[in-house]
Amino acid sequence: xxTLDANLQLALDLVGIFAxxxxxxxxxxxxxxxxxxxxxxxxxxxxxxGVLRDLLIGVTPPVGISDWRLLGAxxxxxxxxxxxxxxxxxxxxxxxxxxxxxxxxxAIGGSLKALGAGVDPLAAxxxxxxxxxxGGMLRDVLAGQVPEVLRREMYALPALFGSAxxxxxxxxxxxxxxxxxxxxxxxxxxxxxxxxxxxxxxKPLRTGxxx
Amino acid sequence: xxTLDANLQLALDLVGIFAxxxxxxxxxxxxxxxxxxxxxxxxxxxxxxGVLRDLLIGVTPPVGISDWRLLGAxxxxxxxxxxxxxxxxxxxxxxxxxxxxxxxxxAIGGSLKALGAGVDPLAAxxxxxxxxxxGGMLRDVLAGQVPEVLRREMYALPALFGSAxxxxxxxxxxxxxxxxxxxxxxxxxxxxxxxxxxxxxxKPLRTGxxx
Amino acid sequence: xxTLDANLQLALDLVGIFAxxxxxxxxxxxxxxxxxxxxxxxxxxxxxxGVLRDLLIGVTPPVGISDWRLLGAxxxxxxxxxxxxxxxxxxxxxxxxxxxxxxxxxAIGGSLKALGAGVDPLAAxxxxxxxxxxGGMLRDVLAGQVPEVLRREMYALPALFGSAxxxxxxxxxxxxxxxxxxxxxxxxxxxxxxxxxxxxxxKPLRTGxxx
Numbered sequence: 001x002x003t004l005d006a007n008l009q010l011a012l013d014l015v016g017i018f019a020x021x022x023x024x025x026x027x028x029x030x031x032x033x034x035x036x037x038x039x040x041x042x043x044x045x046x047x048x049x050g051v052l053r054d055l056l057i058g059v060t061p062p063v064g065i066s067d068w069r070l071l072g073a074x075x076x077x078x079x080x081x082x083x084x085x086x087x088x089x090x091x092x093x094x095x096x097x098x099x100x101x102x103x104x105x106x107a108i109g110g111s112l113k114a115l116g117a118g119v120d121p122l123a124a125x126x127x128x129x130x131x132x133x134x135g136g137m138l139r140d141v142l143a144g145q146v147p148e149v150l151r152r153e154m155y156a157l158p159a160l161f162g163s164a165x166x167x168x169x170x171x172x173x174x175x176x177x178x179x180x181x182x183x184x185x186x187x188x189x190x191x192x193x194x195x196x197x198x199x200x201x202x203k204p205l206r207t208g209x210x211x
Numbered sequence: 212x213x214t215l216d217a218n219l220q221l222a223l224d225l226v227g228i229f230a231x232x233x234x235x236x237x238x239x240x241x242x243x244x245x246x247x248x249x250x251x252x253x254x255x256x257x258x259x260x261g262v263l264r265d266l267l268i269g270v271t272p273p274v275g276i277s278d279w280r281l282l283g284a285x286x287x288x289x290x291x292x293x294x295x296x297x298x299x300x301x302x303x304x305x306x307x308x309x310x311x312x313x314x315x316x317x318a319i320g321g322s323l324k325a326l327g328a329g330v331d332p333l334a335a336x337x338x339x340x341x342x343x344x345x346g347g348m349l350r351d352v353l354a355g356q357v358p359e360v361l362r363r364e365m366y367a368l369p370a371l372f373g374s375a376x377x378x379x380x381x382x383x384x385x386x387x388x389x390x391x392x393x394x395x396x397x398x399x400x401x402x403x404x405x406x407x408x409x410x411x412x413x414k415p416l417r418t419g420x421x422x
Numbered sequence: 423x424x425t426l427d428a429n430l431q432l433a434l435d436l437v438g439i440f441a442x443x444x445x446x447x448x449x450x451x452x453x454x455x456x457x458x459x460x461x462x463x464x465x466x467x468x469x470x471x472g473v474l475r476d477l478l479i480g481v482t483p484p485v486g487i488s489d490w491r492l493l494g495a496x497x498x499x500x501x502x503x504x505x506x507x508x509x510x511x512x513x514x515x516x517x518x519x520x521x522x523x524x525x526x527x528x529a530i531g532g533s534l535k536a537l538g539a540g541v542d543p544l545a546a547x548x549x550x551x552x553x554x555x556x557g558g559m560l561r562d563v564l565a566g567q568v569p570e571v572l573r574r575e576m577y578a579l580p581a582l583f584g585s586a587x588x589x590x591x592x593x594x595x596x597x598x599x600x601x602x603x604x605x606x607x608x609x610x611x612x613x614x615x616x617x618x619x620x621x622x623x624x625k626p627l628r629t630g631x632x633x
Contacts, residue, residue, distance in 0.1 A: 060269030
């Protein structure tokens with residue numbers, strides 16, 4: 001069992017929530033939803049991964065709907081997107097960077113919380129990955145589009161890699177605040193590199209009509 | 212902690228379940244699903260919000276899949292829609308009124324059950340809102356359409372308002388059967404007024420291509 | 423309360439997981455997803471039903487994300503689909519048979535696990551049905567298509583029937599390994615017969631424009 005500094009867990013959560021809420025708000029604006037739709041989609045994107053994580057480890061009610069700081073961060077980011085969305089869209093590269101930061105903090109933070117709840121290493125890795133991509137999946141399903149994570153393989157893989165790394169660090173008892181932030185940084189760098197280099201996973205062989 | 216009269220909780224649940232099951236059945240009929248599809252979509256719309264509520268407060272198995280009265284109400288409403296759907300569609304104003312009643316009872320009932328499970332006030336408000344709109348979201352996602360709640364802001368807002376009101380009443384210890392039904396009535400009236408007056412939340416500024 | 427032989431529960435799970443993962447992988451290939459998307463959709467189809475089942479009965483973390491044998495079976499089946507999908511598609515009749523086997527083992531296995539967790543008979547039947555169809559629903563929602571279960575009534579009905587049968591057997595204390603496999607076989611045969619005979623449930627009366 002791992003006892004993590006509460007402030008560190010909160011910091012990991014807040015960065016991810018703010019970044020993902022911006023992406024949720026932008027999708028809502030593109031779909032021409034109104035103010036309320038923007039706030040709902042921003043919250044779903046920002047809090048969905050953490051709520052899923054908490055349900056999977058049996059923490060109820062999930063912290064994403066009971067801690068006003070997390071809910072507040074999502075709402076503020078949603079409101080920001082609603083008011084300033086042409087600007088937010090223009091700085092979409094900034095959003096991409098924030099999104100990579102969110103991916104990294106959610107993956108590491110999700111795995112750490114799962115370990116803290118006493119789950120097995122394998123489950124902790126999977127839960128880290130689900131925490132990182134769950135909110136974006138919920139956002140896309142609600143918005144009626146195929147989840148981006150299914151199309152961008154170098155999105156979930158860095159998250160799973162980071163989760164595996166932090167779970168290994170925990171297993172070999174070399175975990176520390178520095179190790180945590182190093183893992184976060186590594187996931188972030190891999191994700192950004194994948195974006196810049198436009199790395200893709202192989203596609204299946206093209207075939208005739210499969211229908 | 213709040214101990215609510217079991218009959219009152221059941222009544223709040225049953226009204227909502229019947230109303231939402233009708234809306235689920237109607238969506239299924241429009242999508243040309245067969246009998247079984249109608250029953251599944253009716254049940255998803257009617258029971259989805261309550262199942263989500265119970266998962267979020269850690270009540271397993273959720274009452275929506277273990278109490279035959281709730282499941283039965285959903286199935287009967289689904290069957291009614293299947294058999295009499297041209298009539299049900301013709302009385303779509305009645306369905307709209309029932310739906311508003313379901314929204315109101317689920318929001319208040321969901322918050323009360325969450326308070327009874329000992330969750331914090333903020334979580335109780337959010338869970339009330341999720342109880343009220345969750346079933347409809349599930350219905351729309353399964354039917355392949357963008358959830359209506361994302362497009363109808365004056366749908367979820369009255370639910371959240373009613374949840375906040377009942378949580379406040381609980382906080383100041385002025386809760387009573389009369390107060391509960393007053394909150395239900397208020398949410399119902401606000402929702403009906405929004406439909407009649409065709410109130411909308413602001414939309415984002417129209418901009419150029421955001422894609 | 424029911425204590426089921428762990429090997430039997432594992433066998434029931436593994437057959438279903440492998441079969442459903444193949445169907446998930448095939449949908450992903452048709453949608454032109456890359457390797458990672460294939461693996462995610464295969465895992466969602468294979469493990470979604472069991473994860474839902476475990477959340478509904480309060481078992482956290484769900485065994486589908488913590489037991490490497492289950493996760494491994496899903497990944498191997500996904501990889502198989504990715505590498506050999508023209509072959510897998512060509513043998514789509516084999517997949518249909520495997521899918522029927524998965525449906526049968528998941529329905530019976532889901533109900534038995536629910537009974538083992540001490541839930542009421544009605545909930546055990548419903549949970550068996552959800553275990554059997556939940557993964558396929560998740561697969562279709564993620565892939566952006568209306569869940570097949572809503573369109574194929576003779577898919578979920580055999581599952582519910584088998585679940586009801588095994589719950590009744592448990593109620594009358596006549597459960598045994600032989601009874602379990604007999605129920606699995608019966609669901610399998612009914613499902614295959616429905617495919618061969620192309621049985622359909624009634625559709626709603628065709629009406630004018632309901633929109």
